[in-house]
Amino acid sequence: MSSRRRGSYAAGVSEELPAWSLTAEGAERITLPEEWPGEITREWAWGGATGAGARVCVLDSGIEAGHPLVGEVEQSVAISIEGEEVIIEENDTEGDLCGHGTACAGVIRSLAPNCELVSVRVLGAGYTGSGAVLLEGLRWAIEQGYDVINMSLSTTKQKFASLLHELADTAYFRRTMLIASAHNMPVESYPWRFSSVISVGSHEQEDPYTYYYNPAPPVEFFARGVDVEVAWNGGGRLVCTGNSFATPHIAGMAALILSKHPELTPFQLKSVLYLTATNVGGGA
Amino acid sequence: MTDELRAAVAAGVLGSEDQYRALLQSVVDVARAIFRAKASSILLLDTETDELVFEAAADEASESLIGKRFPSSTGIAGFVLVSRQPLVIEDVLADPRFSRETAESTGFVPKGLMAVPLLHEENALGVLEVLDRPRDARFTLAEMELLGLFANQAAIALDLLQRARRAQSALLGEGELGVLARVAEALEKLRGDEDGSRESALRLLTELERLL
Numbered sequence: 001m002s003s004r005r006r007g008s009y010a011a012g013v014s015e016e017l018p019a020w021s022l023t024a025e026g027a028e029r030i031t032l033p034e035e036w037p038g039e040i041t042r043e044w045a046w047g048g049a050t051g052a053g054a055r056v057c058v059l060d061s062g063i064e065a066g067h068p069l070v071g072e073v074e075q076s077v078a079i080s081i082e083g084e085e086v087i088i089e090e091n092d093t094e095g096d097l098c099g100h101g102t103a104c105a106g107v108i109r110s111l112a113p114n115c116e117l118v119s120v121r122v123l124g125a126g127y128t129g130s131g132a133v134l135l136e137g138l139r140w141a142i143e144q145g146y147d148v149i150n151m152s153l154s155t156t157k158q159k160f161a162s163l164l165h166e167l168a169d170t171a172y173f174r175r176t177m178l179i180a181s182a183h184n185m186p187v188e189s190y191p192w193r194f195s196s197v198i199s200v201g202s203h204e205q206e207d208p209y210t211y212y213y214n215p216a217p218p219v220e221f222f223a224r225g226v227d228v229e230v231a232w233n234g235g236g237r238l239v240c241t242g243n244s245f246a247t248p249h250i251a252g253m254a255a256l257i258l259s260k261h262p263e264l265t266p267f268q269l270k271s272v273l274y275l276t277a278t279n280v281g282g283g284a
Numbered sequence: 285m286t287d288e289l290r291a292a293v294a295a296g297v298l299g300s301e302d303q304y305r306a307l308l309q310s311v312v313d314v315a316r317a318i319f320r321a322k323a324s325s326i327l328l329l330d331t332e333t334d335e336l337v338f339e340a341a342a343d344e345a346s347e348s349l350i351g352k353r354f355p356s357s358t359g360i361a362g363f364v365l366v367s368r369q370p371l372v373i374e375d376v377l378a379d380p381r382f383s384r385e386t387a388e389s390t391g392f393v394p395k396g397l398m399a400v401p402l403l404h405e406e407n408a409l410g411v412l413e414v415l416d417r418p419r420d421a422r423f424t425l426a427e428m429e430l431l432g433l434f435a436n437q438a439a440i441a442l443d444l445l446q447r448a449r450r451a452q453s454a455l456l457g458e459g460e461l462g463v464l465a466r467v468a469e470a471l472e473k474l475r476g477d478e479d480g481s482r483e484s485a486l487r488l489l490t491e492l493e494r495l496l
Contacts, residue, residue: 125357126363128334152369185436202428217355240371241373242372244367
């Protein structure tokens with residue numbers, strides 16, 4: 001699997017392109033690398049794509065590498081906090097402490113078989129401090145410039161809301177698409193509520209490619225999340241329900257789209273997902 | 285009024301530990317009945333020790349569990365607590381690492397598990413679990429919503445229980461204020477009596493306040 005790296009706006013691109021205002025001559029310089037077709041179809045969006053080249057990070061409980069439904073995991077990282085110090089273990093050997101991260105990874109792999117999977121483990125060190133670990137894990141993942149970060153978790157702690165908001169916007173501007181599980185209860189939690197991320201809830205249908213755009217946010221998309229057969233620890237499989245299994249369906253499709261159209265910004269990616277949603281243009 | 289004074293008065297008026305336990309018990313009993321499940325339980329997060337503690341269980345086999353503790357990020361319950369995400373899992377037996385220790389301590393390993401976080405304001409207080417629901421139909425999002433509604437009820441009950449415990453412990457820390465709690469409790473009991481003894485007691489207290 002080849003890895004693909006791309007400069008952030010901050011590293012070089014912004015020096016050449018007009019970032020803050022657009023002069024007459026600047027208009028020519030922001031010509032997009034690829035012509036936007038008159039009609040966006042699923043065939044245009046991901047036809048023939050395998051996910052190759054797309055880098056997907058699963059921010060979760062770890063991933064069991066080598067699971068038949070998961071395959072290769074490019075890197076496993078674990079985040080923890082001791083006192084004031086953030087510890088980043090870049091070669092985590094604990095695997096998956098729950099099974100949930102493996103489940104998410106398996107769903108992504110089923111849709112984008114050739115994408116590059118990376119695990120950032122932010123769970124397992126107890127409840128206390130879990131919000132801070134989540135924040136640091138997300139910060140680290142954004143710094144790595146992954147194309148997609150799958151987050152099937154959230155925090156309800158108000159004190160992390162503004163920092164998470166800042167991180168979500170940073171990801172958005174650096175072309176990392178944050179895809180996060182929405183709550184299925186009326187709960188204030190983050191970062192899924194921010195508009196710079198794609199938030200995902202569940203529908204009850206069985207087709208993994210069926211997904212809906214929701215015109216009544218905060219939840220923006222609904223994907224398959226009921227009775228999903230997923231990978232679990234020990235090479236096993238389980239049948240699971242929850243928004244946290246809907247989220248990797250959208251993450252997998254995002255990986256497919258980005259592997260075919262790596263130049264897309266998060267705004268454009270979200271637009272493509274909207275235009276190809278089952279209740280928009282993808283149902284035909 | 286200081287926090288201790290408030291706590292002392294509150295401790296007299298608030299329900300007792302037993303009453304809150306009964307409320308939690310009723311939540312798990314109803315959850316078990318509605319989902320036609322074999323068992324249901326509520327786990328409370330002990331923030332002091334970062335552990336999950338069994339507070340209520342709806343079947344005889346699990347009653348012995350009450351008071352048992354395990355680390356807060358262990359197994360499915362731990363994941364649900366930390367991630368704030370409800371999960372429904374079938375064939376839990378297929379997972380060789382599914383909270384084996386916890387499951388064995390309960391005396392039975394479930395085939396299916398529904399777990400939902402108990403959220404109150406910005407805090408996750410614990411987890412509600414429903415075990416071994418009959419698998420005669422596809423799971424539906426309507427059931428997920430029902431589970432969420434139960435979780436709200438359980439979260440409110442847990443919050444009240446924790447408040448009552450805090451009030452009681454504040455009172456124990458300030459033994460001399462115990463009389464205030466007893467007076468508040470006695471007044472609470474007299475509420476609704478028609479012989480005028482409550483009014484007399486309140487007049488006496490007003491005089492005492494003036495004197496102080």
